[in-house]
Amino acid sequence: MITKEYLILAPEGMHARPATAMVKLAKQFQTVVQLKKGEKKIKLNSLLNILSLGIKGGEAVVLEFEGADEAAAAGAFDTFFANNLKDW
């Protein structure tokens, strides 16, 4: 399993559009991606679940990758967080 921490930089927090993009990205891998904020943990396949966490700007989230292609998935999310900042 790979665990990574990311910081949400958008002042308004996790919006529907970036959350949608994350769900789409997770779907491209067989790896199960889970998102943790504090005590709560959800599968990264549901936009409603992501939004229900109410992630705010400046908060950190932890992603957990587990599966055959976990390294590739983790790499893709690194790139996602590095390159998609502009849309946040």
Place this chain on the structure above:
Amino acid sequence: MTGIGVSSGIAIGRAFWLRPRTARVSGIVLADAATVEAEKGKYRAAVSSSMAELEVMMTKRRSDEASILEVQVELLQDPAWEEEVLRRIGEELMPARDAVLLTMEQFAGMFENMDDDYLRARAADVKDMGWRLFQRLAGFPAGRQLPDGEGWIVLAEDLSPSDTMGLDGSRVAGFVTQAGGKTSHAAIVARIRSLPAVAGVGKALASIVDGDDLVMDGEAGTVLVNPSATLVAQYRRKQEKHWQRQEQLRSLKDREAVTREGTRVHLQANIATAEDMEQALDFGAEGVGLLRTELLFINRDSLPTEEEQFLFYKNVLLRSAGRPVTIRTLDIGGDKPLPYLGLPREENPFLGYRAIRICLDRTDLFLTQIRAILRASVFGSARMMFPMISSVEELRAAKAVVAEARSGLAAEGVAFSTGIPVGVMIEIPSAALTADLLAKEADFFSIGTNDLCQYTLAVDRMNEKIASLYDPFHPAVLRLIRMVIEEGGRAGIPVGMCGEMAGDVRATELLVGMGLREFSMVAPSIPAIKEIIIRL
């Protein structure tokens, strides 16, 4: 009545209510496993046809509107949603239409109870999807149409994406909603289409009936019902003005600020967030003359890490697309206390322990910020600026920390930009009076007129009783400004201004005459200043 102005502009038109849809649960109980399967099948069919409908809508929309619909497509496939609908059909033996209706209420209710404005507004997305499915399952006619004619001001409790986009845009003059705020769909779509919108009017809106004559101001948030002819005429003039202003903004945006004699002046923006960068570019800013970094430090309970700061600066620099960005190091004091720093309350916070004085005392936090700035500077054209410098010694001490940060990063093999200019904000009279000495060791000056004025005239700019004494045109202030510009010129370093005076139309001609070539201000002031310069 008044709400929140969420998209500027004036609309004069007639009211049209977009009524909320209502439906009742049928209460039918499914008889057997076969009907359960049949209802699940109906549900899946409704999902696929809704997706197809959205795909078609998306191809006809601009990309910014289409991306709102993309969220709808994703919601339709959401496992949490689907699981709940199928559970209600399979376990509670409900027909698909009831299951959708109740699941919609459940998720919309969850969002409506959240404490964040943005997330509360997401209830509209869930309802939009729910109604889309319900209409197919219950066989209701889809969509609600505007009456014939133009100039409709659409009133609603709240508006969903399909409501706002489904209406014939050319016949809508504006939107007014009872609920919502700046992040609601009506607001976003209205801004994209340059239509005025007012949100959050509340219950009062219910007193308006279809066909009432309305005047709305999307900036002030006012809505006037059946106004007198004089008022309408007054707003028509305001509307004309607004349109002219928009037109002027567009025409000036890409024009260079050059006087008739050919003097080139650079107009930049003062910003505090990465989002501000976009607005700045919309108004034609050629860069950022002042990036405030205080937002990184306030409303939290510990210092931001180097990584956090690095990502913020990087984000701003990436959005600036190579334009210069002047990053001001932390400018905070007893007036904006940071609990985790343990700053004591002071009698005279503006003359106290603040800005560079804190940074030179707490070099740990200063070093962290400088390292973050140096690392981020590889992503654009950054400049670093120290606030509240009052002497050459302070500048040297601050530069020593920069040198320390550089050698540390170099030793660690971390990428950073080596040539980043390091400048001084001139906002204390002692700095202005020793500008010749500072100019030998600074790469640029930026005049902060707000503090320079209050320190020179001994006038607290927050104290309303002496507001008339706060005069940036006082000869003492003007002499200091001229001195700084001249000394900068003599030493061959650029001199800018980032105080309010830079965006004051009364000062522009004078400042250009004094030799100022860089003006930084709130972005919406740029076109007016540019207009003055090109006529000089």
